[in-house]
Amino acid sequence: MGDFLVWAIWFLAAAGCLGSGLAVITFTNPFYSALALISNLGSLAVLFLLASAEFLAAAQVLVYAGAVMVMFLFVIAYLGDRSEGVRLSGGPNWVRIGAVVAATALLVEVVVVIGLAADDQLSDTAEIQRSFGSPEEIGRLFLTDHLLAFEITSIVLLVAAVGGVVLGSRSRAEDELDEAEAARAGA
Amino acid sequence: MQGPDVSWYLIVAALLFSIGTAGVLLRRSPLIVLLSLEIMLNAANLALISFARMHGDHTGQVFALAVMAVAASEVVVGLGLIVAIARRRLDLDVDRLRVLRG
Secondary structure: OOHHHHHHHHHHHHHHHHHHHHHHHOOHHHHHHHHHHHHHHHHHHHHHHHHHHOOHHHHHHHHHHHHHHHHHHHHHHHHHHHHHHOOOOOOHHHHHHHHHHHHHHHHHHHHHHHHHHOOOOOOOOOOOOOOOHHHHHHHHHHHHHOOOHHHHHHHHHHHHHHHHHHHHHOOHHHHHHHHHHHHHHHH | OOOOOOOHHHHHHHHHHHHHHHHHHEOOOOHHHHHHHHHHHHHHHHHEEEHHHOOOOOOOHHHHHHHHHHHHHHHHHHHHHHHHHHHOOOOOOOOOOOOOOO
C-alpha cells in the first residue's frame, strides 16, 4: 500500500512538472508562463522530497517559488504589456522546426548515452538512514568538506547583488533619452 | 517504502531539460528565455539529487544547492539586463538585440 502511494504521488508530481514545463514555453502571456513555472517548481519540490532531499525541497520552495519568482512577477508587471510582440523566434519556419529537432536530439542523446553507460546499475539504490538530506547533514557538509564551495557561493551572491544594483541604476544614456522626450513634449 | 528508482527520475530530468532547451531556442521574449533557463537548471538539479539518492551520498545535494545559488544570481543579473533594456526603449526581442552598446 505504501509503495502504491509513493508511485502515485511520484507520477502526479512528474506529470505536473512536465505539463507545467510545457505550459511555460507555450503560453503567450509571460505572466501565465511565470505562474506555470511556479507550479513546475512546486511539483519538482515534491520529486525532491521523494528522493529524500528534504532540505533541498524546502529551499526550492523558499528560494525559487518564493523569492525568485516574486522578482520575476514584479519585473513582468513593471514591463507591462510591451514585453511580447511576436511570440516565436523569427526567421523561416525551418528555424523553428530545427529548434524542436535540436531539443529532441538532445533528449535522445541523453537517454541513449546514460542508458548505454549505466547498464543496470541505475536500479540498485543505496540504503540510507532516516537523516539523509536533513538540514543537519547538509549544513555539516557545507561547513566541513565543502567549505570552499560555500564561501565561493557567498561571493557569487554578493557579486550578483552588486551587479543587479549597477544594472538597475540609471545611466547617462537613459537621462539623455528622457531629456529628449521632455523636449519633444514641450515643443 | 520503495519508490521509483533513479532511471525514472533521470527520464523526467532529461524531458524537462529538453523542454527548457526548446523554450530557449523557440521563444524570442528574453523573459521567457530566462524562465526556460530556470527549467533547464532545475532539470540538472533533479538529476544531481537522484544520483545523490542512488549513491547514498550527500555531495550531489550540496552541488544542487550551489546550483540554486548560481541560478538565483543569474536571475538577478538577467532581470537587471531586461529592465535596463526596457528603460532604453529597445525592443524586448532576442532576435533584434544584436549589438552590445553602452
